[in-house]
Amino acid sequence: MTDNAELADRLEEFADLLEANDVEYKPRAYRRAAENVAEYPEDVADLATEGVKAVEEIDRVGEAIAAKIVEYVETGTIEELEALREELPVEMDALTSVEGVGPKTVGTLYEALGIQTLDDLEAAAEAGEIQDVSGFGAKTEQNILGGIDFAREAHERQLLGEARPRGERVREYLQDVAAVEQCELAGSLRRWKPTIGDVDALVASTEGPAVVEAFTDWDGADRVIEAGDQKASVRSGGVRIDLRVIDPSEFGAALQYFTGSKDHNVDLRNRAIDRDLKLNEYGVFDVSAVADDADDQRAGERVAGESEAGVYDALDLSWIPPELRENRGEIAAAAEGNLPELVEIDDLSGDLHVHTDWSDGNNTIEEMAAAAAERGDEYVCITDHATGPGMVGGVGLSDDELRDQRAAIEGVDEARDDITVLAGVEANISATGEVSVGDEVLETLDLVVASPHAGLDGDGTDRLIEAARHPAVDVIGHPTGRQLNRRPGLDVDVPAVAEVAAEHDTALEVNANPYRLDLEGGQVKRAIEAGATIAIDTDAHRPESFDYRRFGVHTARRGWAEDGDVLNARSADGLRAFLD
Structure with missing residues (x-):
């Protein structure tokens, strides 16, 4: 179909x-x-x-x-x-x-x-x-x-925003197949990496051929690449989807094995060896009494494997969220009971980076505010583009137009009692760090996002630091300016920028647009460690784009972000306290 x-x-x-x-x-x-x-x-x-x-x-x-x-x-x-x-x-x-x-x-x-x-x-x-x-x-x-x-x-790689919905479609389909006891996505897709090589789907079942037959009959499959009794691969909308059918008693071990990064899994296996255990995709085995198990992956006494939590528990570890399984200290934190309480989608109170038809958005201020309110948000900030470097086609607003828009936003805010509508702008950061809106106008706005849009090659550290120091700038938007599968963006010393941002109460954005996811997970972790606050924004240009939020949240989770690290996880009063 x-x-x-x-x-x-x-x-x-x-x-x-x-x-x-x-x-x-x-x-x-x-x-x-x-x-x-x-x-x-x-x-x-x-x-x-x-x-x-x-x-x-x-x-x-x-x-x-x-x-x-x-x-x-x-x-x-x-x-x-x-x-x-x-x-x-x-x-x-x-x-x-x-x-x-x-x-x-x-x-x-x-x-x-x-x-x-x-x-x-x-x-x-x-x-x-x-x-x-x-x-x-x-x-x-x-x-x-x-x-x-x-x-x-x-x-050669698909965007997370393209591959994840397709993976969820096939998981939903397989969960309704009678022979399927459990189905989960695995691999880098489950870790919410920004780009995906292929989609891995694991199924717990004792009826492999029936599951494979149902999988290859899925109406979302464009063609079948290969099919056996326990494995199959199809191509769907340009994405390769690989199916593995696993014995239910081994499903947790397989899910762990096919989810963790290579380095994460190597460290786990070494931890198992230190405890006279063997860890592989079939389970955790006590091999203390086994002389030679090289040819038998299931040799020894099975001590875990049915559930993923059981696998980690057998290694004296708390269950580690998939987004953290990148060998960035998560195993030591799990051993010490110090894993972060990661931010959740429901923790967010609003969106601080939203566009309307005043610049390059599709919808009116009222329509975007209504869509945010329908989602249950406490506040939304309208941040249409200002004129400046990187803006083409006349989409950027002049200082006078920003004044006019502020009055329009205030009118929408006064007319609604279900959401606070804030007046902001997405200003442009020049190659030397200057902000493309006059100070007099910036001072009248509730919130200022400043983003790089041009000259997106080379080192961008100094220009971002200069912008973060600006007294009116509240958020550095999509800091590297990258567009996934399109351009790599700026090289940025994130800790250096984060230290200055923390000093000047400027947040660093995790832009949730699937083409950006900027900052990415590792950068988020370094920014938080340097003391910076982050903002998870959708950069929505239409109501449907508010759904990007989940990609931003999971990207922030890859950076160990907790709700206290996130500016827009605060209430409206908490947000205003930060801005003031």
Whole structure:
């Protein structure tokens, strides 16, 4: 069955090909439609079966785009898209994953040099051919060449925000299969890493063939890669999903084994050896009386394996949350009973980084406030973009427009008694650390997020420190400026920035957008250890994006964050005390 992500991908591809052909206006319409299709709460394919008018109910999906969605659902193809592909036969996703290479660049380089793949692009750059194309130069060519390795690696991994929902779909499906006693996701997906190689699903069952048959019959599978009696792999929406069927008595050991990072598991095995135990995917075994067990993974007396908690308990450890299993001191903390009480989604009281149609958001101030209130938030801060470096297309607000917006936000706040609506801004941090909004305006706002949007290469430590020292700046937004699978972002000495941020009561953001997750887990841990407060924000541009919160929370958990470390886990009064 065609899912929303697949439909959105086709619309994004349409937009890229139109942009590569210098078509004006239409690419933006297709991208807006793609965003809303991807985040539509119901299956768009079901709407398509009701016809074009039903699909037009989706915001920003007009008749022409709705007709193409219906065509794709009914036939598996879009005739106009196929024509565009023939006209420009390039690997658009791979090429545009190189920083600085957009669809227009792809179109230009195909026309000038016949470049279709990353290999073609690399060969042309190494031969010095790109700098001879009109509009390019030696520096651009070197930048492209320098970004190809990153693009290759990124192209092989899926975003957490794409892989996690797909994994949850297959888990929900398998849990309803009669032969399945228990099903859990494992691997880096269970540790909530920002990018995922593939999805691992473990099933506890004594009926392996029946589980495999049900798995390969899943309507979310595009094709079956391989299938045996106890294992199978399918591809779903570009994501590989691997299934393992485990004996229920060994399920906890397998779940632990296939979840922990390599280093975490090595340390656990060494801890087991120190206690005359053996730990593997089949259980924990007392091997004190076993002379030679090299050829028998189940040799010895089983002392744990059915539950994951039992495995850790057998090693004299508290159960360690999956997000912590990266060998960053969690085993020692578990042995000493000093594991953190990690922040939970329900601990958050509001969102401090939200956009509206005053800049590049999709919805009004009132609509975003209503959506936040519906989620049960105590407060929400509207932080539309200010003008400045990195803002293109006229989306940034001038100082005068920010004054006007503040009055509008105050009007919405006064009209609602179920949520506090704060007036803020997302200002831009220049290459030298200057903030792109006048001090007089900043002083009138409830909260100021300052973020880097341009010049996102090299060391960004000094510019972030300068911004953190600004008396009006409350949060440093997406500090490295990275975009996963798109650009690596700034190099930042996080402890150095965190020390200054702590001194000046400036929080460091964990941006929950799946393309960012910035700061990432290890950086969050270093920031907290240096004394900084963090803020977990969605950077929402539409109501559906508030659902990104869980990705931000789990990223913060990877950094050992507790609710006391998180600015927006405080009440409205607690927030104001920090801001004051």
